[in-house]
Amino acid sequence: MASSVVTQPQPEVSLNERFFRYFQHEATALQEQMDRLADTALAGGERNDAIDHCLAGIARLSHEVKDASSYIPAYDQRTYGEAIKALSEKLQKTRSAFAPRSKFSFKTRQKNPSAISLTDAAELAAQNRLRVPGHTSDTSGANSSFITSPADAASPAEEKPEAELYANKNLTGTGQENSSAIRKPSFSNSTSVTISNHTSVHIILPSSASHATTSGTLSNLRHCIVDMSQPTSNGGPFAGLILKNIKESLIVCGQVSGPAHITGVENSVVAAACRQFRMHSSKNVDVYLHCSSRPIIEDCENIRFAPLPEVYITKEHIQTQNQWSQVDDFKWLKSEPSPHWSVLPPEQKIRDGIWKDVVPGGPGLGVDEILQAVAIAKA
DSSP states (O other): GGOOOOOSSSSSOHHHHHHHHHHHHHHHHHEEEEHHHGSOOOOGGHHHHHHHHHHHHHHHHHHHHHTTTTTSSSSHHHHHHHHHHHHHHHHHHHHHSSSSOOOOOOOOOOOOTTTTTTTHHHHHHHHHTTTTTTTOOOTTTOOOOOOOOOGGGGGGTTTOOOOHHHHOTTTTSSSSTTTTSSSSSTTOOOOSSEEEESSOOOOEOGGGHHHOOOOOEEEEEEEEEEEEOOGTTTSSSSSEEEEEESOOOOEEEEEEEEEEEEEEEEEEEEEEEEEEEEEESEEEEEEEEEEOOEEEEEEEEEEEEEEEOOGGGGHHTTOOOOOOTOOEEEOOOSSSTTEEEEEEEEEGGGOOOOOIIITBBBBBHHHHHHHTTOOOOOO
């Protein structure tokens, strides 16, 4: 079977075709961002940041079309131009829907406490945010990106399920995290999974979390192991999954029926089964993948792909085409193979025995021992 796999994009694919795929991907991502603006918190300027992100994306896409004009036919250029105009009009329409209604010319001395203004609501929400357990107001080291924003960045006035807050706190309840213990948060009252801000912990989601797979977000993890395969092994896949700002970690994503967005992952190993795979701004990552569409990378370095380990293969995978090696690099629109990704050599793959016996943990197998077994060294 290995001999029949094409390990690089076909050279005969034209630059025009490659750009079409790139444009389609970026335009779809922008539309998804606009559709989610209504659910973005107003407090702290998060919605304004998201709108600015959309504006910048539209401008960048317009410049990309101009840069590619040397090999794109005039008719296609006009089509792209019309699509960019439609994106701009949609963003303007969406922004107009958020605009506050005009106020009456007179003011009353007494305020109805149940009818506060948007400004008041934003201020109250900002104050409430400071009291949310597990939340930190330090944003000095974070560059926000809308499409990859953690799910826990929802409106701070909304109350989170206890399990979600628990997963965002230091799991030991102390100032130090014990790397020898395995955490199994239940997420019994949650409809989504959010795990963030951890160092040197081993987290395994139990099968009881199978109802909490409407979405998943993992962010700001370092030297960690997160295994989310159990809740999705017998149906109930994640609708979508976001991995952001992860270093020196092993992430077993489980099953994802929609897109898996990976941003800012470095020196790590990721195992995923998904319908769409999109990786941005990542480097030195080994990806064990089952994907029914062509994986997409952008602004990445030294990404190595391999098929999903047998231990995570389901009946659905056997019946579905796996395009794990048909990678499109949207920052390499040339006919030559991209230098930014490759197929993981067989002799360097993680052995099946390690996936089955070591990765789940056990006596004498702490975070350091497991990460060492999958060739992830602590910096």
